[in-house]
Amino acid sequence: xxxxxxxxxxxxxxxxxxxxxxxxxxxFASEFDPQPMHLDEEVGRSSILGGLAASGWHTSAVGMRMxxxxxxxxxxxxxxxxxxxxxxxxxxxxxxxxxGFSLVLEARPSKTKPTIGLVKFRNEIENQSGETxxxxxxxVMFRRRNGEARS
Amino acid sequence: xxxxxxxxxxxxxxxxxxxxxxxxxxxFASEFDPQPMHLDEEVGRSSILGGLAASGWHTSAVGMRMxxxxxxxxxxxxxxxxxxxxxxxxxxxxxxxxxGFSLVLEARPSKTKPTIGLVKFRNEIENQSGETxxxxxxxVMFRRRNGEARS
Numbered sequence: 683x684x685x686x687x688x689x690x691x692x693x694x695x696x697x698x699x700x701x702x703x704x705x706x707x708x709x710f711a712s713e714f715d716p717q718p719m720h721l722d723e724e725v726g727r728s729s730i731l732g733g734l735a736a737s738g739w740h741t742s743a744v745g746m747r748m749x750x751x752x753x754x755x756x757x758x759x760x761x762x763x764x765x766x767x768x769x770x771x772x773x774x775x776x777x778x779x780x781x782g783f784s785l786v787l788e789a790r791p792s793k794t795k796p797t798i799g800l801v802k803f804r805n806e807i808e809n810q811s812g813e814t815x816x817x818x819x820x821x822v823m824f825r826r827r828n829g830e831a832r833s
Numbered sequence: 834x835x836x837x838x839x840x841x842x843x844x845x846x847x848x849x850x851x852x853x854x855x856x857x858x859x860x861f862a863s864e865f866d867p868q869p870m871h872l873d874e875e876v877g878r879s880s881i882l883g884g885l886a887a888s889g890w891h892t893s894a895v896g897m898r899m900x901x902x903x904x905x906x907x908x909x910x911x912x913x914x915x916x917x918x919x920x921x922x923x924x925x926x927x928x929x930x931x932x933g934f935s936l937v938l939e940a941r942p943s944k945t946k947p948t949i950g951l952v953k954f955r956n957e958i959e960n961q962s963g964e965t966x967x968x969x970x971x972x973v974m975f976r977r978r979n980g981e982a983r984s
Binding site for chain 1: 861864865866867868870881882888889890893894895897898901905906910911912913914915916917918919920921922
């Protein structure tokens with residue numbers, strides 16, 4: 683189990699690859715982002731995106747899942763206050779295989795809560811051609827190893 | 834249909850209310866953010882969140898849906914290059930009724946693409962008690978009214 687103290691500046695967590703399936707892309711977009719380029723292959727092909735393209739929110743949510751599997755799921759994470767920025771740099775198309783990493787940019791103890799530390803990550807998602815399709819920075823709160831347990 | 838020219842600084846689009854259902858919160862979290870406080874009511878109640886809490890990504894995706902219904906779905910939107918920041922300020926709990934608005938902060942024609950303009954929005958999501966649970970700023974590209982059609 684990873685605690686605040688394990689997130690040393692420069693430590694990198696690599697994501698396992700995830701294939702973006704057409705049916706999942708359409709299901710997500712139908713529920714949350716029903717724009718034609720996310721729903722219809724023909725519209726996607728004739729748009730600047732070049733094919734059925736995932737909602738940026740879908741790509742971001744898949745990135746969250748990849749973070750959980752890579753390290754967050756076995757950590758003392760107490761959640762995140764938000765995202766500093768999120769760039770959707772390239773279209774994510776049906777069939778793309780995404781991977782990527784989270785890199786520790788900085789780690790500092792909380793000033794107000796002695797049992798907690800805040801870790802800032804740079805997260806990048808890339809496709810099978812090695813192109814970065816999304817990049818973001820966010821902070822996550824972790825319990826400290828010897829802190830009061832609060833689960 | 835709303836074009837770039839319709840997004841005047843200060844114009845505000847109000848969202849229709851959406852109720853956060855327990856089953857949808859658990860389904861989203863199971864797929865994208867399987868952390869205990871998003872999956873298990875008992876864990877949520879005993880955490881600092883105070884109950885089964887939606888993944889921040891779920892709240893953000895619901896916010897996207899509310900934007901689509903309020904104005905984006907009937908516009909010349911060409912998608913977004915990303916999000917400037919996203920703050921998850923308060924827990925979103927099962928049964929909460931979310932609403933909110935998007936406010937036009939600025940609008941400017943693209944320097945490189947004469948048929949496109951970029952509009953920056955402030956988006957806020959609030960709960961039934963009027964507390965802001967999420968806030969973000971993002972830019973969206975829109976076709977100009979007399980621009981070359983590209984659908």
